[in-house]
Amino acid sequence: MPEDPVPQPAATPQLLRRVNALAVLGHIRSTDVATGTGLMARTGLTRASAIAVCEDLIRRGWIRELDSPRREGEGAGNPRKGRPARRFELNSRAGFVLGIDIGAATTTAAVADLRGTVVGRSSESFRAADIPPAERIGVVDRACLQALAAAGAAPGRILAAGAGIAAPVDRNGKVLASRHFWSLFDVGLRSAFRELHGWTVLLENDANLAVLGERWRGSGAGVDDLVVLLAGERLGAGVLESGRLLHGRGGAAGEMGYLDLVEGVGSSDGIAALARQWSPAGNGTPGGSPAGGSAGARQVFADAAAGDPAARAVLDRISERMARVIATISSFINPEQLVIGGAVAASAAALLPGITAALPRFTATPPRVTVSPLGDAIVSIGAIRHALDYVEANALELELSP
Amino acid sequence: MPEDPVPQPAATPQLLRRVNALAVLGHIRSTDVATGTGLMARTGLTRASAIAVCEDLIRRGWIRELDSPRREGEGAGNPRKGRPARRFELNSRAGFVLGIDIGAATTTAAVADLRGTVVGRSSESFRAADIPPAERIGVVDRACLQALAAAGAAPGRILAAGAGIAAPVDRNGKVLASRHFWSLFDVGLRSAFRELHGWTVLLENDANLAVLGERWRGSGAGVDDLVVLLAGERLGAGVLESGRLLHGRGGAAGEMGYLDLVEGVGSSDGIAALARQWSPAGNGTPGGSPAGGSAGARQVFADAAAGDPAARAVLDRISERMARVIATISSFINPEQLVIGGAVAASAAALLPGITAALPRFTATPPRVTVSPLGDAIVSIGAIRHALDYVEANALELELSP
DNA sequence: GTATTTTAGATACAAGCTAAATATATTGTC
DNA sequence: GACAATATATTTAGCTTGTATCTAAAATAC
Numbered sequence: 001m002p003e004d005p006v007p008q009p010a011a012t013p014q015l016l017r018r019v020n021a022l023a024v025l026g027h028i029r030s031t032d033v034a035t036g037t038g039l040m041a042r043t044g045l046t047r048a049s050a051i052a053v054c055e056d057l058i059r060r061g062w063i064r065e066l067d068s069p070r071r072e073g074e075g076a077g078n079p080r081k082g083r084p085a086r087r088f089e090l091n092s093r094a095g096f097v098l099g100i101d102i103g104a105a106t107t108t109a110a111v112a113d114l115r116g117t118v119v120g121r122s123s124e125s126f127r128a129a130d131i132p133p134a135e136r137i138g139v140v141d142r143a144c145l146q147a148l149a150a151a152g153a154a155p156g157r158i159l160a161a162g163a164g165i166a167a168p169v170d171r172n173g174k175v176l177a178s179r180h181f182w183s184l185f186d187v188g189l190r191s192a193f194r195e196l197h198g199w200t201v202l203l204e205n206d207a208n209l210a211v212l213g214e215r216w217r218g219s220g221a222g223v224d225d226l227v228v229l230l231a232g233e234r235l236g237a238g239v240l241e242s243g244r245l246l247h248g249r250g251g252a253a254g255e256m257g258y259l260d261l262v263e264g265v266g267s268s269d270g271i272a273a274l275a276r277q278w279s280p281a282g283n284g285t286p287g288g289s290p291a292g293g294s295a296g297a298r299q300v301f302a303d304a305a306a307g308d309p310a311a312r313a314v315l316d317r318i319s320e321r322m323a324r325v326i327a328t329i330s331s332f333i334n335p336e337q338l339v340i341g342g343a344v345a346a347s348a349a350a351l352l353p354g355i356t357a358a359l360p361r362f363t364a365t366p367p368r369v370t371v372s373p374l375g376d377a378i379v380s381i382g383a384i385r386h387a388l389d390y391v392e393a394n395a396l397e398l399e400l401s402p
Numbered sequence: 403m404p405e406d407p408v409p410q411p412a413a414t415p416q417l418l419r420r421v422n423a424l425a426v427l428g429h430i431r432s433t434d435v436a437t438g439t440g441l442m443a444r445t446g447l448t449r450a451s452a453i454a455v456c457e458d459l460i461r462r463g464w465i466r467e468l469d470s471p472r473r474e475g476e477g478a479g480n481p482r483k484g485r486p487a488r489r490f491e492l493n494s495r496a497g498f499v500l501g502i503d504i505g506a507a508t509t510t511a512a513v514a515d516l517r518g519t520v521v522g523r524s525s526e527s528f529r530a531a532d533i534p535p536a537e538r539i540g541v542v543d544r545a546c547l548q549a550l551a552a553a554g555a556a557p558g559r560i561l562a563a564g565a566g567i568a569a570p571v572d573r574n575g576k577v578l579a580s581r582h583f584w585s586l587f588d589v590g591l592r593s594a595f596r597e598l599h600g601w602t603v604l605l606e607n608d609a610n611l612a613v614l615g616e617r618w619r620g621s622g623a624g625v626d627d628l629v630v631l632l633a634g635e636r637l638g639a640g641v642l643e644s645g646r647l648l649h650g651r652g653g654a655a656g657e658m659g660y661l662d663l664v665e666g667v668g669s670s671d672g673i674a675a676l677a678r679q680w681s682p683a684g685n686g687t688p689g690g691s692p693a694g695g696s697a698g699a700r701q702v703f704a705d706a707a708a709g710d711p712a713a714r715a716v717l718d719r720i721s722e723r724m725a726r727v728i729a730t731i732s733s734f735i736n737p738e739q740l741v742i743g744g745a746v747a748a749s750a751a752a753l754l755p756g757i758t759a760a761l762p763r764f765t766a767t768p769p770r771v772t773v774s775p776l777g778d779a780i781v782s783i784g785a786i787r788h789a790l791d792y793v794e795a796n797a798l799e800l801e802l803s804p
Numbered sequence: 805g806t807a808t809t810t811t812a813g814a815t816a817c818a819a820g821c822t823a824a825a826t827a828t829a830t831t832g833t834c
Numbered sequence: 835g836a837c838a839a840t841a842t843a844t845t846t847a848g849c850t851t852g853t854a855t856c857t858a859a860a861a862t863a864c
Binding site: 415416418419422447448451483484485 | 819820823827828829832
């Protein structure tokens with residue numbers, strides 16, 4: 001007999017405390033030191049409620065009260081007279097999150113505290129391409145444990161782990177790819193980490209995490225309609241619309257593999273190939289034989305910077321192609337800003353003027369185009385942000401270990 | 403002295419009633435007749451609370467109680483024994499909404515009750531292209547008042563009006579287009595209708611409304627990742643991701659004007675032009691001179707249906723182009739389903755097999771492709787849905803006039 | 805040392821929900 | 835036709851979380 005499920009549990013008085021506590025916690029997180037008066041202003045609660053909520057949060061371990069009566073020179077907002085306010089601050093080491101970037105060759109894990117400060121980081125490589133699933137998860141696990149050791153945090157203190165892979169992941173964390181070894185990180189990683197350490201794993205597409213990271217700590221700070229082109233081994237887009245990640249039906253939003261526009265553009269190998277293809281026959285680059293991979297791509301950028309006209313021409317054409325890709329994105333998504341990130345980002349600055357110049361020819365609403373300052377860490381930083389989002393939304397349901 | 407604004411008002415006990423009342427109202431809306439026991443099951447409330455909420459909703463005018471003790475043969479869920487349940491139903495004529503489709507040439511207004519049943523409809527044409535703003539709003543106003551008269555509803559009973567225009571509209575209802583006469587419907591329509599009748603106008607892009615309508619009453623019923631290609635005078639896409647409309651920064655998401663892929667495909671004029679361009683030199687179509695506009699397009703479809711090979715070839719090429727557009731959308735949005743709507747929809751059924759066959763060549767994640775059954779009403783139905791969404795979300799803040 | 809100012813803490817009370825006990829109306833059975 | 839069974843309604847008490855208001859405390863300024 002199938003029970004009628006309750007779609008939304010009834011709103012009980014406890015919901016009020018939950019809502020208000022999250023608002024209070026959010027404000028305390030956003031500021032250095034919070035006082036009752038400050039909380040009243042930002043949350044609309046009365047002092048009595050605000051302080052009751054704080055005491056609740058102290059009991060749960062999320063914040064703590066400072067005992068020193070008041071620091072001098074605290075700033076403009078600090079009144080000179082009156083009874084000193086009770087002061088609360090985030091207990092930023094009440095728990096930690098993991099941000100994991102699972103690449104095809106290497107896995108990087110970073111540990112961050114509740115303020116998002118990275119306190120440990122470690123990488124591990126997959127030795128062979130064809131290792132059994134358990135081994136793969138073992139490699140990821142090792143990177144995580146090393147990062148935890150570096151952070152001096154026990155595994156039990158991890159509140160959530162964000163993990164990015166280079167494959168479509170739907171809203172429920174299910175991996176769509178059937179081709180690669182990625183499919184093994186789906187149920188496998190989640191259940192393995194839950195069993196091994198009790199961790200909650202939030203699996204996401206790497207480009208999606210990149211856009212979260214870029215908005216948080218990159219050049220897209222605070223932009224709610226933001227796209228990151230993650231260009232490296234492959235080209236993927238992470239899309240934020242109105243501050244929300246786009247997934248689409250099967251998590252394949254931003255998967256541009258089939259776009260012939262994209263061909264070659266946006267991956268190191270591809271750029272090297274285009275350079276070979278587009279260069280004058282004999283190959284005019286002084287760098288010698290046109291190497292493939294990132295070395296080849298780097299060579300092209302170096303030659304162009306040195307003034308080599310052939311290399312310049314290659315970059316111009318790449319810029320134009322890139323502009324077309326960006327314009328196409330703008331047609332469907334209309335972002336305010338687009339960030340180029342990933343392995344190509346380092347050299348992408350050279351492409352920026354060309355892209356910006358070409359864009360208005362292809363779209364009426366060109367986004368601002370920038371290059372990510374986050375480098376290799378873009379996905380792991382985004383994974384941290386993703387995990388923190390989860391922790392912040394579920395703070396009152398999570399138990400902090402002492 | 404700038405007051406510190408309260409971002410989110412504190413959650414007070416009244417919020418509980420609000421949340422629970424909306425849940426109850428939602429269930430009553432979804433069913434024919436609701437009882438206390440049914441509400442308990444769906445909302446998780448206790449009987450006492452459920453009935454208290456109902457009495458509140460009755461007082462406010464949204465629902466009413468049926469006096470007849472119980473209808474016989476009510477259905478399987480109706481128990482045979484026991485004290486008869488109090489029975490509540492939606493007061494579906496407690497208020498009305500307007501759905502307005504403002505086209506370049508014609509404005510159509512539809513009046514619907516709270517269940518979404520259309521109870522009045524009317525159209526008005528813009529006589530000249532260059533009429534002053536006030537006139538334009540007057541034409542729209544006339545269509546609305548005629549529809550209201552047909553519905554037998556007083557203007558004061560309109561709770562919200564959804565209005566669609568063929569231009570980008572951002573999340574705040576601001577029109578982006580500078581070129582057309584659309585920009586005049588921005589602040590103008592809103593303030594005019596507020597002053598004239600006290601109506602709240604929700605302005606939206608027409609394709610966005612179309613996708614809302616299509617999910618509600620079209621072939622995309624219940625699909626949360628849905629795209630509508632609105633093809634007629636122009637080609638625009640309305641995108642629903644996770645049940646939410648995509649706008650992008652300036653409301654220009656789905657504006658494909660600049661995409662050269664799109665050229666010709668998806669508008670009647672364009673199809674006629676392609677037919678002329680692609681037909682064998684002398685023009686093999688028996689329909690005589692290749693007319694432009696929808697007549698020309700219709701001719702191509704008719705010829706193809708009659709077996710004319712040249713016309714067939716034209717349709718094949720159009721199908722392939724259409725498939726490429728759809729595949730590009732899939733790369734960025736990855737919808738579960740894509741619906742072709744608008745003036746072209748009537749003949750688009752002939753293109754469907756070709757599109758469906760071509761799609762897998764261009765994308766790994768092809769959406770289901772269908773043709774809208776809503777015809778010309780697609781935008782106005784979507785506008786009704788949009789207005790109803792607003793009314794349903796703000797029911798407790800809206801005052802019902804008796 | 806006293807007034808002023810700012811915050812804390814305490815008390816009273818209101819809204820909304822749950823839970824449990826009691827009351828009521830209908831059907832089915834003997 | 836009385837009575838049990840059943841499903842629902844209604845009432846009462848109590849809990850949680852708020853607000854509002856009053857009083858107390860602790861600092862600065864003069």
